[in-house]
Amino acid sequence: MSDLLPAWAEKIFAGDRRAIARAISAVESGEAAGIQLLKLLFPKSGGAYVIGVTGSPGAGKSTLVEKLAGEYRRSGLRVGIIAVDPTSPFSGGAILGDRIRMQALSTDEGVYIRSMATRGHLGGLTAAAQDVVTILDAAGCQVVLIETVGVGQDEVEIARHADVTALLLVPGMGDDVQTFKAGVMEIADLYVINKADRPGAERVEQEVAAMLSLAPRRDSWRPPVLKTVATTGEGVAALREALEQFRVFSEQEARRLGRQREQWRVRLLELLRQSLLENAVKGLHEGALEARVEEVMARRRDPHSVVEELVEEFCRSQETTSNKTP
Ligand SMILES: Nc1nc2c(ncn2[C@@H]2O[C@H](COP(=O)(O)OP(=O)(O)OP(=O)(O)O)[C@@H](O)[C@H]2O)c(=O)[nH]1
Numbered sequence: 001m002s003d004l005l006p007a008w009a010e011k012i013f014a015g016d017r018r019a020i021a022r023a024i025s026a027v028e029s030g031e032a033a034g035i036q037l038l039k040l041l042f043p044k045s046g047g048a049y050v051i052g053v054t055g056s057p058g059a060g061k062s063t064l065v066e067k068l069a070g071e072y073r074r075s076g077l078r079v080g081i082i083a084v085d086p087t088s089p090f091s092g093g094a095i096l097g098d099r100i101r102m103q104a105l106s107t108d109e110g111v112y113i114r115s116m117a118t119r120g121h122l123g124g125l126t127a128a129a130q131d132v133v134t135i136l137d138a139a140g141c142q143v144v145l146i147e148t149v150g151v152g153q154d155e156v157e158i159a160r161h162a163d164v165t166a167l168l169l170v171p172g173m174g175d176d177v178q179t180f181k182a183g184v185m186e187i188a189d190l191y192v193i194n195k196a197d198r199p200g201a202e203r204v205e206q207e208v209a210a211m212l213s214l215a216p217r218r219d220s221w222r223p224p225v226l227k228t229v230a231t232t233g234e235g236v237a238a239l240r241e242a243l244e245q246f247r248v249f250s251e252q253e254a255r256r257l258g259r260q261r262e263q264w265r266v267r268l269l270e271l272l273r274q275s276l277l278e279n280a281v282k283g284l285h286e287g288a289l290e291a292r293v294e295e296v297m298a299r300r301r302d303p304h305s306v307v308e309e310l311v312e313e314f315c316r317s318q319e320t321t322s323n324k325t326p
């Protein structure tokens with residue numbers, strides 16, 4: 001396998017769609033080859049502008065993402081789209097829905113669309129989504145759009161890991177702006193009131209403006225509040241303009257670097273935790289954990305002492321292995 005990896009990576013650098021699809025599948029299913037491949041792809045990534053688009057179910061995220069992708073395509077940029085599906089057990093339908101809605105792009109060789117399920121990622125959804133971004137980025141996508149429903153913690157995390165986060169709101173949710181999950185509201189760099197063809201858009205606009213005046217940002221960016229009609233494409237060019245302005249802003253103020261530094265710190269800690277845990281559990285003797293569970297249940301031992309002991313055992317086992325292999 002390992003001698004095939006460089007050829008696989010080369011195909012991805014060349015934008016080969018099948019190679020990209022296989023890479024994403026490998027990463028998603030946690031195959032060892034996927035991780036080996038990512039090691040080769042990583043040095044060639046980092047050029048893409050990663051745009052997180054989040055909002056309530058049905059806010060028009062997919063419709064807007066498609067129009068935004070079209071906008072970037074007209075400038076000749078290569079675009080990757082990752083649609084993260086809600087945790088719903090019925091998400092099969094939602095995936096299909098996204099595909100159908102983005103049909104206008106499906107024949108465009110310069111666009112790569114991929115749906116990711118929220119379930120079944122051992123190392124976490126955020127980590128998996130980031131790995132997919134790395135693949136698309138290395139494959140030459142200058143823009144990567146990530147659609148997530150802003151309801152769960154994972155989805156908020158994904159949006160936070162983008163270079164810029166746009167939050168979609170819709171008319172008719174006026175008072176709800178305050179109750180909208182605070183975490184989502186705060187991470188937005190841009191507010192987009194979609195379905196502005198419906199009555200009540202001004203009302204939401206005022207609510208957002210009021211909220212923003214109450215909670216000023218730590219940086220000097222003033223998040224714009226834009227209006228769009230995703231179905232017709234109205235306001236999409238202005239949205240792209242605002243996204244570009246944020247990009248310039250964040251690069252000038254080195255905000256992007258600060259944000260990236262924090263993102264990578266979190267990412268490294270996550271990977272470290274995962275890797276240590278996997279190794280520690282792998283090193284346990286058959287039934288060792290169960291025996292401890294029984295002891296704790298019977299109150300013969302407390303959980304903290306048990307974990308301290310397990311960690312000590314793990315560290316000792318690491319010392320012996322490293323002594324054996326100089
Ligand atoms: N009137 C109007 N309808 C819109 C607008 N944007 C999207 N829609 C419609 O709203 C519905 C939902 O749009 P989607 O793009 O699927 O919304 P979504 O946020 O991706 O939905 P989920 O991924 O299921 O959360 C569709 O029927 C769209 O045609 C808009 O600006 N105005």
Ligand SMILES: [Mg+2]
Pocket residue numbers: 061062063098147
């Ligand atoms: Mg959608």
